[in-house]
Amino acid sequence: MDKISSNAALLTTVATILALASTGGCQEKAPPASQGGTFSTELSTAAQKTEQYGAAEVTVKGQRGDNDPITSTGTYSWIDDIACDVTVNTAAARAQRLVKSSRMRLIVKDNAYYYQVNPRIKGKRWVRVEGTGVPSEQAAREAMVEADPTAALRAITNSHAVDDLGWETIRGTRAHHYRAKLDASRLGDDVENALGSALGGSSAIVDAWISRKDLPVRTTQTVGTYKVTIDFLKFGATTTITAPATSDTATLADVAESGIRQP
Template structure:
């Protein structure tokens, strides 16, 4: 179980969309393109939540599929309540069925597991892992302050050499497809934390975004070398508040995961 929870938890950096991307770069795009990306960024920020279907390939086996609700508040940060493939996440031994429910709340991941007979998960239905235990303090702070599943839009509108690929139909909607590539070091601590979490370095990030006629994202893809993510936005709008499970029914595995990460 060396990277079971750690690798799964690292999904948040991909989902958060590289908030630092293109920082300090010069916009090298037309006014119309910049306007569309700016509107998309503003509108998704205001939406506050979305129903999302996501697939992430960490380069360590089968892609991990997850589906559910992502939410982000006015002050930034992100929460989610999703169900993901247990086998691909390496968690089949801890759950019944083929899915595991996962939460991200207040800077910590929670995984709904079957209570174990002994060990840290004895008589507990939830395993907790602090984001900082997986990605480090700097990346955890970045997620807490500005992470949300569409924050990549805030970066891509400031990136240089943004390319308008063309018009395409995605999920039954007419969309405009954009692409940009930027250095991995522009991700700051988030990029370093992700590379450490999955044990693979990368030197650049390619981001692709498909916007519909209302300048709302329909699909976002990121390619970080061996790591690849695709996120489809099924619906934007209000979502129920996502809260942490009861503390008395939760085992905190943060120290265990942190030690695994340091020893890897």
Template sequence: MKAGTVTRVTRGVASAVIVTAGLSGCTTGAEAGRKAADSARTLVSTLTKASDQAAGAGSAEVEMSVTMPGTGGRPVRLNGLYSWGNGLAVEAEMPAEDLRMEDLVADGTITYRLVQGAYYYGIDPAPSGPYAGRTWLRIEASAVLGERGAAGMNAGDNDPTAGLKSLKWADEVTEIGREDVNGKSSVHYRATVPVDRMGDAGAAFGAAGGGGGGATELVSDVWVDDKGMPSRLNQTLGSVIVDIDFLSFGVVKEIAVPPAADTADITEAVRNGGTARG
């Protein structure tokens, strides 16, 4: 594999990590759309309960996009399954152009997995070189996140419901109104969370691509369906925007490690800043 290809993969991995390290409908009119909350405490309690129920589901099928300075203002998209009951695992499809990997697949789509502490990217068989015939690229999470970050990835705070946890720090919550989200009747809430009340969570969110930009508050829009589960979450901090649609919860599916014989490990190339050896 050429050094230039590995460099592009390295950049693509950075974008995918932001998506996986985890953060519209029509309103019903001006008066109903921004009515003041009768009790901010009651609404925070409602959102906290939705957060806890979602986290307890253990898995979710999601559609997600993240926009940040490192993506050039273009969202990085992901559609797939997260599982976090026993360590974080992901299986998803991502547009190759979002990952700057267009030259690695003919159909424009990258199959992406995060399992057992490593990232895997499904590619067309390499025609030549040291990785000839391989159909997966493997990168250890520690090469991208560092040892501490890789260990923290499985600490229980990096599933797609993690962004909901910030709502407990909200000092302003309003009920926007009832809207349809992917066929589910949902109540739309907006919460404003001061960054200085979020502790490490605020620092982590703002560190995404350096996109905090001095923003002082995280604005979260969350839609809760009639079962008390979140159906959509939109969060904005400065120029970082995270959009998640929760399509279903509790999906049971094993996310397998690709066969070693089909896998090219490019961890060391990524550690060396995209310089391929061999």
């Protein structure tokens, strides 16, 4: 499951950067007087309303360079710990030998990834991968806690260099477009090194489109050659996210013993 694990590690790196920025780790210069407080008020309101909902049905697309994007659609929850119950395009995840259908189901719950497989492995429908077991995911637990869709909103709200790009139409909804650039050198050596080695960049660009209802329609985070786009389709819990039963869950060791190899 190397491709999926690598994608998860990249998403976690992006999440870590945004988490640091959103909690004030980005020490930027004071905003010029011309930017006033309007941006901050509108973005803060959007972040607060989104946090209060606690969950949403979303579509997430992660893409590095010209590689095929990995897309997921489903429920994303940030009420307590981060959790999601989504489907992912099987081919882009290179999981065709584990899943025969075009989409595979993925659940993230309690710092673990659960992949639904078909055919079953040792009679079990799920494979569990611990967050800390994903390659390059050294701070998986901390990052996953912060890796909610509101992180991008908090990051752009706390940034002192926000550009107002005007009103645009996103999926039929009029939305106010804001953009902020986060300088890696202001986020500490660890993040700067991660940006350079893992994602090939030295800064993160965060975009947010806010509707007249003060809710995000879309956010994007671009770090080097990697870009994550989140489309918010419906706010509020659309399904209860629960981890699969232990009795129906296999391990990576079980996958190896079954002789299944990634293409």
